[in-house]
Amino acid sequence: MRRNSERRAALLDAAIEVLAREGARGLTYRAVDTEAGVPAGTSSNYFPNRDELLHQIAVKIHERLMPSDASLAESLALPRDKALVERFMHDIVARADADRSSYLALLELRLEATRRPELRAALTRTISDNIEFNVAFHTEAGLPGDRTTVELLYLAMSSLIVERLTLPGVLSTVDQDALIKAMVERF
Amino acid sequence: MRRNSERRAALLDAAIEVLAREGARGLTYRAVDTEAGVPAGTSSNYFPNRDELLHQIAVKIHERLMPSDASLAESLALPRDKALVERFMHDIVARADADRSSYLALLELRLEATRRPELRAALTRTISDNIEFNVAFHTEAGLPGDRTTVELLYLAMSSLIVERLTLPGVLSTVDQDALIKAMVERF
Numbered sequence: 001m002r003r004n005s006e007r008r009a010a011l012l013d014a015a016i017e018v019l020a021r022e023g024a025r026g027l028t029y030r031a032v033d034t035e036a037g038v039p040a041g042t043s044s045n046y047f048p049n050r051d052e053l054l055h056q057i058a059v060k061i062h063e064r065l066m067p068s069d070a071s072l073a074e075s076l077a078l079p080r081d082k083a084l085v086e087r088f089m090h091d092i093v094a095r096a097d098a099d100r101s102s103y104l105a106l107l108e109l110r111l112e113a114t115r116r117p118e119l120r121a122a123l124t125r126t127i128s129d130n131i132e133f134n135v136a137f138h139t140e141a142g143l144p145g146d147r148t149t150v151e152l153l154y155l156a157m158s159s160l161i162v163e164r165l166t167l168p169g170v171l172s173t174v175d176q177d178a179l180i181k182a183m184v185e186r187f
Numbered sequence: 188m189r190r191n192s193e194r195r196a197a198l199l200d201a202a203i204e205v206l207a208r209e210g211a212r213g214l215t216y217r218a219v220d221t222e223a224g225v226p227a228g229t230s231s232n233y234f235p236n237r238d239e240l241l242h243q244i245a246v247k248i249h250e251r252l253m254p255s256d257a258s259l260a261e262s263l264a265l266p267r268d269k270a271l272v273e274r275f276m277h278d279i280v281a282r283a284d285a286d287r288s289s290y291l292a293l294l295e296l297r298l299e300a301t302r303r304p305e306l307r308a309a310l311t312r313t314i315s316d317n318i319e320f321n322v323a324f325h326t327e328a329g330l331p332g333d334r335t336t337v338e339l340l341y342l343a344m345s346s347l348i349v350e351r352l353t354l355p356g357v358l359s360t361v362d363q364d365a366l367i368k369a370m371v372e373r374f
Contacts, residue, residue, distance in 0.1 A: 023210060162349075
């Protein structure tokens with residue numbers, strides 16, 4: 001079988017679905033092959049061990065959750081004010097709602113990282129890089145606020161999304177638009 | 188075998204350890220019995236089905252993470268200012284660090300709730316009640332800030348703790364005391 005990047009990407013997409021649906025213990029090479037509709041043994045050809053598979057899933061999740069270049073360009077044509085920061089926060093929520101599996105799989109990876117030191121190290125780098133990327137983006141775009149603003153937004157938005165995806169009823173009585181507005185105002 | 192509340196509490200403590208260590212799929216009646224050092228079949232006598240066991244674990248976790256009456260009384264003797272809110276936030280972090288298993292088990296329950304509607308309903312009530320309790324406490328104690336302050340603190344602190352417990356390296360370069368101070372100042 002020839003290795004190719006499309007097949008590899010399709011296997012990672014399948015692995016994200018399995019991880020979100022079945023949890024870390026349900027993530028087997030066989031389950032990934034079945035989900036991707038490929039012959040048994042395919043995914044083990046691409047990912048030599050479980051740590052490598054888990055780490056590549058984390059990288060793929062971050063790719064999937066990135067805004068598109070077109071959406072970024074459209075936003076950056078607007079005034080660099082609090083309203084734009086709010087818009088970015090709403091975009092993050094919309095992307096999470098549209099790709100629940102990625103966020104749920106990322107939570108599963110976090111929990112699995114408490115059990116696997118290699119995954120913990122890899123995931124720490126991936127997530128730290130992502131935060132640094134956001135801080136740099138915020139600063140270079142001249143958006144209002146400082147590094148602490150970005151860190152606090154990262155923390156509050158992460159929880160908001162986890163809450164929406166796992167227990168949507170908890171926030172059902174809260175005006176989430178107003179909450180995001182308050183976050184941007186106060187941070 | 189006589190049912191009694193001490194035995195029941197010990198089984199739930201054991202279940203929290205199993206859930207934190209092995210994940211939702213590893214949580215079997217047999218694993219709980221083994222962890223608690225009781226004869227096989229004991230936990231199934233106390234918890235007739237899995238939904239009931241999972242829900243009782245959630246209630247137990249919230250009990251374990253509550254501040255003690257003594258600690259609350261000591262804090263409430265202090266001036267009701269931002270420094271006191273900060274102190275409460277540090278207490279929350281200290282309790283999470285001292286009881287990692289409860290927080291990790293709660294994350295496992297959240298993920299399991301995406302797969303089990305009954306658990307989702309029960310957990311939504313438990314967590315909503317907890318937030319309402321915090322809002323009422325904050326308001327009645329005359330602490331600075333409003334309902335939105337408490338909601339934002341809840342969101343940001345939840346993420347901070349998840350990050351500390353699952354990927355401590357991500358926040359290793361951040362001054363967490365300064366971050367908590369900024370949270371309280373800005374929210």
